[in-house]
Amino acid sequence: MPISIKNVMMKRHYQHEEDIGLFQRMQQDDPLAFEEIYNRYFLKLSNTAFKRLQDREMTEEIVQELFVNLWLKRHRLPELKHPESYLQTLLRNSVIDWFRAQARQDGFAAELLAQPDRQTVNATEQHILYADLQRAYESTIGQLPEKCRQVYALHQQGRSVTDIADQLQIAPKTVESHLLKAHQTLRHVLKDYSAVAVALFNLVF
Template sequence: MSANRIQFIEFNDEELFSEIKLDNHQAFEELYRRYFYRLLNDAYKRLHDRDQSEELVQELFVNLWSKRHQILLAKTFDAYFHTSLRNAVISFFRKNNKVAEYPADYTEQEAGQVTYEEITYNDLKTAYEQSVQELPEKCRHAYELFETGLSIQEIATETNVSPKTIESHLLKARNVIRQQLREYSLVCTSLFLTIFGQSLDLL
């Protein structure tokens, strides 16, 4: 476990969110780990559909990240997620003209499915990190600089190459990483790359 991960484990939710507002990916990942499976359980109780539940919860986190600078917490993060999930479920049923059912508990099989999802996420993160490391050196260097927030022009200036060359490196990185992660579910991969591989969706 990395030193940064240990550090953020000790943060409370509000402290994590303060870091997220500063665009800290690792703080977001820690908040994601704390709440994703709890929210997935709650969504599944109402939707009775694994894929739809996962998609709905993933969208909550995508919205959290994309609106991180505008969100003002009136209560706790647990209350924020509970309200967000409730509104998302209501919108889903209204859109699909369905009536919600609320099972009391999970079965043993469903609990096992959540464990499987956690393993899948960890595998995806490892695969992503490995795919980045396996990029050609110049391509990887450009990609890693872009992930720190530098623009194409800034990277070109720092590396003393043309912007078109940097753009070519980033496009190659996008294609290679997406290809290597193709075995994972589209929803899970899309969220992961939106948060932890932003450059892939900026070109």
């Protein structure tokens, strides 16, 4: 039987196989089983991630990376009784890691621009780099909606989501939405000025 026809028949068979069986086959290096898992859950995981991220490009990147790691680490997976729950847990952790990375990135820019001692940044070119980044950062913050700016400012002070929600008398999910909006907006600025930020980091510190 030609390989291509055999593969088609196996794919059709896998479409009716339970998740546990597919994961077991994948752990035995079966790429067709992995392909079926991917086809079965890519859209579902993407929809879940997009609800939190509201960024289609980042959603696709995170979910694609999740499946790449799933295949690469297939021999080290725990014994799974609920594969879908396991995938959802992986996705939740990936989204949390993304938010943490954004918070660190945004926090670095805020800390950098808050440095009171600029004597080390004394060359004309260095002043221009610093001023350029500062204007871009402050302009971006200034264009955020008022409540979003308040939430972001409190977050930069180290306040938790719960503390911010209590102080501003809004729901924790509303706080998360404001932080998401601020992070997404700043991410574009920090991406464009990343080289400047690195240069200034070396100069100031």
